[in-house]
Every structure is written in C-alpha cells, then in structure tokens.
Amino acid sequence: GAAVGAKNTPFGMELIPAHFPDSTNQDAIDALELSAQVGGHSSFVWHWSDRFAFDAIPSLVSGMRHAGLKSFIQIGAIFLNAPGPPDGYVKSFGDTQTRILYLNDVAAIARTKPDYMVFATEINLLHRFNPAEFQKFRALYSLAAMTVRSISPETKVGLSFLYSLWYFNYEIEKVDVPSMFWPLDFIAFTTYPEWLVREGHYASIADIPPEFHGAARAAYPNARIVFSEVGWASKVQGTPEEQAEFVRNIPRMFSTARPELVTWAVMHDMEFYNRSLLNEESTRFLESLGVDIDALFGHFNAMGLRDGYGNPKPAWFDALGMEFPPP
Helix, strand or coil: CCCCCCCCCCEEEECCCCCCCCCCHHHHHHHHHHHHHHCCEEEEEEECCCHHHHHHHHHHHHHHHHCCCEEEEEEECEECCEECCCCCCCCCCCCHHHHHHHHHHHHHHHCCCCCEEECCCCCHHHHHHCHHHHHHHHHHHHHHHHHHHHHCCCCEEEEEEEHHHHHHHHHHCCCCCHHHCCCCCEEEEEECCHHHHHCCCCCCHHHCCHHHHHHHHHHCCCCCEEEEEECCCCCCCCCHHHHHHHHHHHHHHCCCCCCCEEEECCCECCCCCCHHHCCHHHHHHHHHCCCCHHHHHHHHHCCCCECCCCCECHHHHHHHCCCCCCC
16 A cells, blocks of 8 residues: 655655665665655656666656655756766757757656656756856756646746855855746755865854755745755765764754755765766866865765665664654
C-alpha cells in the first residue's frame, strides 16, 4: 500500500538513494520510504546531459506520489558558467536545436504532472558569469513555463538562485535577478551557509539569525519562497555533530523567510562529484575563482543525512523530530 508523508511540513529531501550512483531499484524505493518518514516532499535534480536519468523521471514522480510525497523536479540546465546540454548539442540557449531539445524535455517532464518544477538550478550564476547566455535563457524560460502550464496547469513553475549571490546582487548591487523572469509561481534559493561561520561572520550556528534568510521574504513579501537545496557537510570542513546542530536550527533559521518548502540537498552521501565531471574550460573557470576543487567536491559528497551505505548519521534523528512553527 501507499505510504503517507510523515507530516504536513515544509521539510523534504533530494532523492539520492544509498550506493549512488550504483543504486538499485530497491535502494530508490527505500529512499522514498525514508523520505516519507522525515518530510512531506521529495526532490530530484536532473542534470540535463544525463539521458539515462531523464528516462527514469516518470517512475520517480510516480514513486513520490505513491509514497504520499509532493514531487519536486529540478533541471540542472547549466553547469557552472555555461549551458549544459547533452553531448552533440551546441552549448548555447540561442541554438535552435538546443532550444528545441530543452523545450521537448520540459514538456516530457510536465506530462508526469509534478507538483513543482525548477527549470534551471542556480541560474544567477549564468547572470554573473555569462550575461549573453543568460539573456538567451530568459526568453526560453517564458516559452518553457507556458508549455508546462498548457500541459499541467497545477504544476508550479520557477527557477532557483544561489542565495549568497542573490543576496550580494540584491542587497549590495541593487540588482533583482528573479524579477527578470516571468512567470514565476515561486522563487527558489540554494543555501549552504557553512561559510557564515567558517569566515567568521557569526560565531556559531546558533548565532546565525533568522533575518539572514529572511531577507528573501523582505524582498518578496507576497511570493512563494522555496529553499530548494539546503545543506551542511559532515566531513571535509564540517563534522557530524555540526551537521546535526544545523538541522536542529533549521526551523528557527528559516522562520522569518516562511518558506513553502525546505529541501535537504542530499539524502545519502555519494561520490558523484569528482574531477571527471570537469572539462578543461570548467577547471580553468573554477581555478580562476580560487576554488579548491577537490575540497569543494568532497564537501558536497558529504552532505547526506545518511552515509553512502544507508546508515543514519546523527542529523537524521534530528530531522525525524523536526517541527516547524505554524505559518
């Protein structure tokens, strides 16, 4: 029989099963059942170039629904500073065949009737580092959104923005990147706030005020706000104890923002992120920003609330007991 989401809560998780990327069907089923224990929705981030995972989206959305979870499908349409289509396609949103593929893929996902769709993750990176491609995507986004509305009117459509970059753009530069898109049923943000403590902006997790993420609510008082990726690593820079403390603080930290969804970035640890994902151009781009690539990838691979073999970390038990204040 179908499971039922644990509670009517903003919290949910990205569907990364145990043993990823070599997960079995049973691993995926187990991950959905675990998601239903801890929250009310399940997210899947599909990297546009991955055609194998694309074919699995209908069964994933069906599985989320069967588990009593809202479905949240996100398209990783860019990679760092450039469009990320499959091999054989021009890496430009201005190319006719690339645009047709993108719109066809969006339509195929819409036919699964997910509850939420992000059409491109962290699109403000493109605004910052590739303005010409950003402008080409703006027009494509409106076409994609109207396509989804024609197929699945109940699906909420939007984009995600890297929160720290959005904050800098909006608060310092007075540039409102989300306002450049229409229509947006929600505005999503990705946030990994370890840097606030590591760089000394706040002394501890407990000192990070709700107003930091609440700046989004102040900027968009009447919008649906979603935090589509939230994470704190348990190794490299973080520890299991820090990760658990961060999870305990989530309801307080996001109380001012009043988000509709708060999605933990990774259910299980993985070894997905490694240098094999990077071509020479991407490597040069990250190095030009002063990024320690190996540390960055190790950090993101350790975001799970469970280890790669399926064992719970301390933060998992804090997630099980998480309660948000009433809206």
